[in-house]
Amino acid sequence: MRASELFVLVSIIVFIFSLAYITSLGGLGQLPPVNVRLLAQRYLELTWNPLKPFMSSSGYESVTAIVWDFRGLDTFFETAVFYGAIIAAIAIYRGVKISGKGRTTGMSPIARTITRLSTILIPTVAASIALHGHLTPGGGFQAGSVATVIVVLIIMVFGRKALIRKGMTKARILLFRSLGLLGIGFTAVAILLAGTALGLNAYVFQNQPKPFAPLGFPKLYDGMILGGSLLLFNLFEFIAVTAGFTLVLLLLSLGEEEVRGVVEK
């Protein structure tokens, strides 16, 4: 056995034992107090509970219910931070011309054929993750991340100019992103607006009817679970995340010579 192999072996053993020692010392802190664990119990109990309609959410999926209903305002601000970062990226690249002119070679025919097939397969999987987000694990952000894979593949296999020639221009992607964000914002205040128009009490981020606030998003349609605002939030987040990631990838794929002229001004 060489000295380097011995060193790797010894370092792994030391790592495992030191991790066990730190854990036994209480280095991970105390266990969460009982009332915090009660909160988790409450989430699990109330995600789908027809016996307590005023307190429960409208889908089977606890994570989506927590993210977009119980703690919807948190997620709203997280989305705002995410789009703040994307807006900063757009601001850095302001004035850069992104054109689809010029020849692109692309990769081998095998890679191109499979990528063409994937342009149908991957967005379908992404849409199923988004539209099922209130029933099964998944949701808008995850679906958007999956859909972005096809953008990466197209940029790698066909070239960025091919993506622009197919109609994914910067202006159009920005439009989709804005549509998604507007949709999220509108869903958050929709019940409040309707309540104000009808002279009823209502809340921001209201999903299901509450005591003294009788309006709410539909929970069921023809025996099918709609998920109320969860479905809408997932759908709009899907659109917004896909467009946001696509935009950043498009900007990152620009060559230095295309950006230099603007940066040096």
Added chain:
Amino acid sequence: MILNAILVYIGEALVAIGVFCDLAASIGIIRFPNFYTRLHAATVGTIGGAVLPLVGVALMALGADWLGNYRFFLAGASIVAGILILLLAPVGSHVLAQAAHRAGLAPREPIAFDHLEEDRRRGGKE
């Protein structure tokens, strides 16, 4: 009932084959001499070690009556994931091998024959 049991057994056999493929692939990745042969081992790991077990999981789910309607969700998701990996993984290794060959980054020895090099000398399309 017997049909369900057969489905579960076939599924379990496929998962077992997948375990063998994964083991063989991990030994191959360590033991094979150069980049291209190690890439072959990696593909054994993805097709034999991921697609086959996914098909096996789909069959097992179809055979599991107690899952109710959810067994179709499970089977469908496994089959779709299997098809996606089956399509995408070979293209990934194809593109990797081609890029490494073109850039000359990986040593080609030991080598029996090199069709890509012959094609390129003849000026054919890759």
